[in-house]
Amino acid sequence: MSGPRDDKGGKKIIPNRVPARELDPRERRLNFEEVNLGYDAGQAVREAGRCLNCRKRPCVAGCPVGVPIPDFIASVSRGDFAGAYRIIRSANALPAVCGRVCPQETQCEGVCTVGRKHEAVAIGRLERFVADWRMKEQGAARTQKSPRKSGAPETPDGAGGRVAVVGSGPAGITCAYDLAQLGHKVTIFEALHEPGGVLFYGIPEFRLPKSIVAREMDNLKDMGVLIKTNAVIGRLLGLGELTEQFDAVFIGTGAGLPRFQGIPGEDLNGVYSANEFLTRTNLMRAYRFPAYDTPIKAGRRVAVIGGGNVAMDAARTAIRLGAESVTLVYRRGEAELPARAEEVRHAKEEGLLFEMCTLPVEITGDDGYVSGLKCLRMSLCEPGPGDLPGRKVPKPISGSEFSIPADTVIVAIGTSANPLLTGSARGLRLRRGYIETDDTCATSLRGVFAGGDIVTGSGLTVSAAMGAGRKAAKAIHEYVVSKKG
């Protein structure tokens, strides 16, 4: 099943991937420019040549949105970038985003045949290259201001419905994209003043430039999708009103409510949730204060609690805001860090300090402001009864208390479901605050579908949220067509 291609005979495996250009760590510590510079056309064609075009296509199964990976890579290797873009877009509403932020090592690339013995084909980088290439082309075309309509309606006459999408994160965007392609009129309601969800307010500029998110939003608008910002559903309009005004509703409101540990000192000035720290920086551009109006207390010595992508983003943001030292405090070991491998590597290169197997027990203060973080060392034990099997369990070591001096503490230990919409929606079945759905993303309310972090909880990925958006779009399409038919 692995190994040589069947049609053109055996193909030689090229063990190493073409390296991507990256900004020098010394330089990038000081700015918010994108770190990974991606491939140029020559590099992309060379990397594409490493793909074996496997018959069983394991990589496709590893991709939550089902990008036809070998097909688009084959186009890239022929230099047909426009063709490659069309193939990717058939499945993926946000290729420029996914190419940058998917944890490819556990998704598409994690199951790549070449990767079994050698370095996997750099699928993410190739996807990103194609999307960026297209944006450049489009940028040239766009200056002539000709509104395009991509994706002609494919629905039988009169079958197209009106669909409301709540939340403009990856789940909502993908759902809107697929529905618009099927000929439905879609209106997205977004609470913030910029659409994009976590892509805009959470993931930092140096990993995902906001201009790229904005461009993907323009693509959506070109397809006829209406985006209403500053529209908090549950306050401005209730779910009931949406179901009255639209044929179907998709809820993709994410899991934005920040969690705190509940240790003393969390209300001191200088303690941020990662969401607040990142929102101030990304959405409000506090890194350009006072040219932009929103301030941030960047801190000289910063401690970040957590070990996921969010913690890594907050830490690397603090470095760029000029902190002298930034320490990541995580209760398990380095091998257990849930963040993307590339982010951990980049963070290390940028000078992030790691305090692994460490549990914060108190944030100490001085005159209302943070002065330090009191911690305990943890030992990692084999899981006992009642623990998740396979994952080592951290246990505090008594008498191991020590303090990390800090004037800013960022809490990145996860988020929970936001009750704003769900709390006011009668008849919507929830489980621990999250929306319950069946396999088709249908909720307990007729005509109401949901997907993304508000269903599965945070700690998921962009592409998983997109996968849910796709699945919901399919179910919504069928629902609307049958309702109208």
Place this chain on the structure above:
Amino acid sequence: MAEIIDKRLLRPPDIFYYKLAVPSIAAKAKPGQFVIIRLHDRGERIPLSLADIDPAGGTISLVVMCVGKTTSELATLQKGDNIKDVCGPLGNPTRIHNAGKVVLVGGGFGVAPLYPIGRAFKDAGSRVVTIMGARNKGLLIYGREMEGISERVIVSTEDGSAGTKGVITDALEMELKENGADLVVAVGPARMMQAACGKTGTFGVETVVSLNAVMIDGTGMCGGCRVRVGGETKFVCIDGPDFDGALVDWDLLIKRQRQYRAEEKESFEQWKKNHNLE
């Protein structure tokens, strides 16, 4: 985008009244709620309480005191100008019911949001008494509006230039002592609300306060607006802004309000310099 269809200087030099055309918000908003506005692409998001709601006319009113950069910049806008973003209504409406006798206590711009709240209490059958205070007569706002909805308006000024001489909480104490109350609603600076709760506490009268924590999104997403109420962490934007005043950790609220003092000053100074206002 929302057009300013009316603007007036309510109290010289720094409290302005704005009426905005935002039909969808006006259709939904209830007394006690607020909006978050952003003036332009570089602007910050600031929360402002609703000082009136006119669903039929499609408008909301705001009464804003210039205290720093954004509120002062807002004051440079004129009738016919637009505000880039107006998000709302946000927060939970004040719980309106026939509460018997309700005493409204308003300090500074806080009198303005009490107007729609008091009117709603009155419409629900409550008797409304308003106590408003300021340093001197010239600093009082919304007197006529409050007259219209209250069976009595008690004015207190620190210099005695109008009403009784003293601080607003003395007037509150007097009213509670002489006439009692079933419910007190206090809106204004944190220290004033805290002092009001000190008085109502001794009389055992339930007191609703509207907290003004520093906010960004107003949707529960950042946690920046967190306060301690009854020993629990609450987010003002989604759990409030109204809370039982007896349970609020006031010192913490005030400390967190001052978190960005230095930065706010820097921002304001620079803005004044750029606008030749020094």
